[in-house]
Ligand SMILES: [Ca+2]
């Protein structure tokens with residue numbers, strides 16, 4: 001059987017045994033495109049079980065595609081003590097004390113060859129350690145930007161490490177942070193991709209004021225991604241061909257921008273950078289039918305706008321159609 005989003009279509013219907021169930025070829029193509037699923041790879045994962053912190057770092061990632069070229073470190077404005085106490089269900093974490101606003105943990109890695117990224121970490125603080133953090137990203141290793149405008153989960157609280165405290169055997173699930181970067185294609189395929197987990201206030205985990213002996217510790221930092229399957233310019237859904245499915249992606253994100261919600265079209269050829277607009281539609285039209293490279297392919301027949309509206313309508317009708325009773 002096939003699926004559209006969460007809707008299942010039985011294969012016998014997709015094979016069009018009757019006029020009633022026959023799918024337009026472009027709808028079938030789109031269904032197949034929407035049904036593509038890919039599993040994510042670990043790009044870099046830090047457990048701090050082998051790279052055991054006793055200083056600010058850098059510490060190489062223990063696992064992942066770019067493990068040996070990815071590093072974690074810490075930075076404090078004032079002298080701090082770094083250590084490796086119990087992790088979240090493991091022997092070691094990356095911990096430090098004496099937190100000031102602006103201090104951070106950092107990972108230096110890369111998303112080269114990857115799209116649909118996700119970032120994970122576990123973090124906890126002592127009662128007098130810092131509570132409020134946000135995630136910043138950089139694609140040049142120098143200039144960092146707050147991720148929060150693109151994903152509200154990038155601003156988070158580190159809970160107090162008690163009842164129960166982190167220990168070597170049993171993880172606390174409430175300390176898992178997930179920052180989805182799936183739609184932020186500006187972070188795809190970057191030779192340099194760095195993240196900072198930055199202390200943003202003087203509020204402590206116990207809702208007092210951060211003290212010099214207060215600590216915050218991180219564990220299980222992980223960046224995942226799906227290998228990029230298509231770099232064909234104009235292929236917005238990354239299925240290897242510039243087709244009708246890309247129109248639907250464009251339409252669904254029309255008006256969005258990197259500044260507002262972090263969305264960028266994959267493979268947009270640098271067209272109207274930072275925003276999804278009419279120019280991206282024109283670019284898609286100029287590229288229709290392409291399976292490689294960049295440039296105009298005017299010889300391919302582009303569906304007319306009325307056909308594209310029918311396409312969207314057909315998919316809606318398919319998803320709402322109940323199976324016919326057999327006669
Ligand atoms: Ca650990």
Ligand SMILES: [Ca+2]
Pocket residue numbers: 234235236237238239240241242243245246
């Ligand atoms: Ca496509």
Ligand SMILES: [Ca+2]
Pocket residue numbers: 265268270271272273274275276277280
């Ligand atoms: Ca654009």
